[in-house]
Amino acid sequence: MWPFSSNAGAGLRYRKxxxxxxxxxxxxxxxxxKVAEAGFKTIVCARPDNEEPGQPRFAAIAAAARQAGLQAVHIPVSGGIGEGQLIRMExxxxxxxxxxxxxxxxxxxxGSLFTAAKSALG
Structure with a gap:
């Protein structure tokens, strides 16, 4: 299912x-x-836990990812992207x-995290 569309499957919206x-x-x-069925292999969460009430915690996303056969990584960004976050994304x-x-x-x-890391990697 690659390349991705901006709306793959019921309820899963994303932008390539x-x-x-x-x-x-x-x-x-x-x-x-649905993420797995769309062909993705890894989930990258750039959102800190507890940023908003009712937001799913990363641990719940990671557990679901393991069950779906996906990798998952948490690189929370709450302001600008720092060196540590950039290194982890690289x-x-x-x-x-x-x-x-x-x-x-x-x-x-x-998107900013990916773009910065890809640029740093050359």
Whole structure:
């Protein structure tokens, strides 16, 4: 199912920003199977836990990812992207399978994190 569309499957909306990376707003554990069915191999969460009331915690997303056969990594960004976050994203790009599905509240931080890390990697 690659290349991705901006709306794959019922209820799963995302935007492809690179052949290996797509972004979306907050997902739920119930959405993770749809992420897997769309062909993604890794979920990247750029959203800190407890940013908003009722937001699913990363641990719940990660558990659902394991059940769906996906990798998951939490690289929370609450303001600007720091060196530590950039290093962790570079490591994820170098070691985890793609294509990757990044999310945060709107998808913007996940996209910025990917773009910064890809640029740093050259």
């Amino acid at each position: 920003i690179d052949p290996a990376f797509a972004v979306a707003g907050q997902i739920s554990p119930e959405d993770v199977q 490591e994820a790009l170098n070691t985890l399978p793609s294509p990757m599905f990044g999310y945060c509240r709107s998808g913007a931080r996940a």
